[in-house]
Amino acid sequence: MQLTSKLSEKKYDVVIVGGGIVGLASAYAAVKKGLSVALVERESQNKDASVRNFGFVTVSGQQSGAHWQRAMHTRNIWADIAPKAGIEVEHSGLHMLIQRPEAMDIAEAFLQTEMGASCRLLTQAEIAENTPYLKDGLGVLYSPHELRVESKTAIGKLANWLSRAHGVDFYNKTTVHSIELPIVHTSRGTLQAEHCVVCPGTDLHSLYPETLAQAKAKLCTLNMMRVMPKKAFKLNAAVMSDLSFARYDGFAQLPEAQKLISLLDNIQSAERKAGVHLIVVQSADGSLIIGDSHDYNDRELPFRDVRVDDLIINEFHQVMDIGEIDIVQHWLGVYPSGDNVVFKASPEKGVVVGSVTSGTGASTGFAFGEELIHLVLESK
Ligand SMILES: Cc1cc2nc3c(=O)[nH]c(=O)nc-3n(C[C@H](O)[C@H](O)[C@H](O)COP(=O)(O)OP(=O)(O)OC[C@H]3O[C@@H](n4cnc5c(N)ncnc54)[C@H](O)[C@@H]3O)c2cc1C
Structure with missing residues (x-):
């Protein structure tokens, strides 16, 4: 992965917070729309749910209706990008x-x-x-x-491919402390962004805690x-x-x-x-x-x-x-x-927070990432 050591002074269309599957999927949804994207991850690479899971992209068994549709769409995106990103499908x-x-x-x-x-x-x-x-x-x-897919390697390969093939700038070992658009304040200085999508996984307390509390x-x-x-x-x-x-x-x-x-x-x-x-x-x-x-x-x-x-x-x-x-x-x-299978909200103009709140992010993340990008572009 092209790890960007110095924080760029350019203004990104979207800064994504969180390098789990939801953040990576949101980055992919954004670059598909032709937007410039930076992704900020506080660890050297994700070590949480996105790599601890089964890597089991499940469709049958997902809640009927919108969530099942998310899973089917996400499964099709995995099937499309896995060979491009060098990710093996171990079995289907x-x-x-x-x-x-x-x-x-x-x-x-x-x-x-x-x-x-x-x-x-x-x-x-x-x-x-x-x-x-x-x-x-x-x-x-x-x-x-x-x-x-083998999550412990697939997440890294996905990040690499987003950097290499789609020009996403990755700022790892960097924590986002607060967002005051167009400024994103991090532990290593500031980034500038038109929009910001926060995909914090289990960290429901650091950024926009009141909004995330609504997910119950x-x-x-x-x-x-x-x-x-x-x-x-x-x-x-x-x-x-x-x-x-x-x-x-x-x-x-x-x-x-x-x-x-x-x-x-x-x-x-x-x-x-x-x-x-x-x-x-x-x-x-x-x-x-x-x-x-x-x-x-x-x-x-x-x-x-x-x-x-x-x-x-x-x-x-x-x-x-x-x-x-x-x-x-x-x-x-x-x-x-x-309370619901996913949670998304816009706490302020240009910012969206999103979390898969049903333990199904590997199966529904790409579709959910598209929803988050759609919502943040609308929220301006
Ligand atoms: C044991 C287990 C098994 C599972 N099995 C499956 C499965 O087989 N299939 C399936 O579909 N789903 C499965 N799931 C659920 C799935 O793994 C999750 O829904 C998904 O990984 C959530 O992705 P995420 O990106 O929201 O969160 P995470 O993977 O938790 O990533 C969040 C990232 O955000 C970063 N971050 C947070 N705050 C900041 C900040 N302020 N600044 C910078 N970075 C920040 C964190 O460091 C982290 O890397 C499983 C989950 C678990 C725990």
Whole structure:
């Protein structure tokens, strides 16, 4: 990446605050409109949700309506720019193992919706051929839309490409302290901007705290793991299970979901209380990222509860038939979780703040970035 050490004296059309996926996506939306862009990130590179996630660009399961549309649009942008930015798509599609009749009811209802139009239940022959590593179940719901990128490298590659191919100036190790357009005050001096888009992730207190308070966001902490199967195998698509039908809005908000939710609240109460469900994705070296859990608080939690990891591992073995695994990494991730799936507002002329408040930024960020740029251009 072209790291700009000295702050430029030129006046940018847009200064973006925050180098997570939402900030990068907003930068991309701005350069596509022919605007000059600077991006300011306080770390040497993002170390938060955007690199701690699964890199799972999920469409099926997103809340129906506008958010599902955001996900579909974002997925198409990832597919377009990934090869240009040198980002590998590790695998595509989603297999949801259906373990209970109540989950089959949801899958069948989902297939009747607009969201299910390109999805289907696999035949027994397809299950045997495409998902030999899944435990026996009542069926497998297949969605073709999903993509999996390796976030820990993809975010850096995306930033590099925005710099190299689109002329975005990156000011890293630089914190934005306040904005008084056309001046943006940073820890290393000032920048000049016509517009400013603030994408602060979980930092809801530093810039425009009153505006961000309107998102009514809690901070959600997730347990995540990387595991290495003892016997190598290739995952053909991301995997989820019954607990995901009960968790993801696109399924869980269907009227047919109530029976499964009540059942799981009863028979997997520990998992449901800890917000555990299963996502499995694979990296190029054969390792799997597995998770996750959801613990909602007023602040970021520094401590990891290993009993929650056990619940995730246990669910993993209920779904995956791949024998023993070694846990090679543990980490926590945090995202803001609000009343609505996204939050955007203009606290003053020429400034917009935006946050994905539903833990779905990798899946919806590019569409949301376009919305933020549209809003900031209108706010002048
Ligand atoms: C464990 C985990 C798993 C997830 N899995 C998925 C998934 O598979 N699919 C999916 O779609 N979503 C997933 N999500 C959600 C997704 O990762 C987030 O929605 C998304 O990364 C949020 O991006 P962001 O840019 O808003 O925030 P962040 O990644 O938090 O980035 C914000 C950036 O802003 C910078 N910043 C803040 N304030 C300032 C300032 N004043 N000056 C300069 N810089 C500043 C920070 O340093 C940071 O780099 C997951 C989240 C977590 C935590």
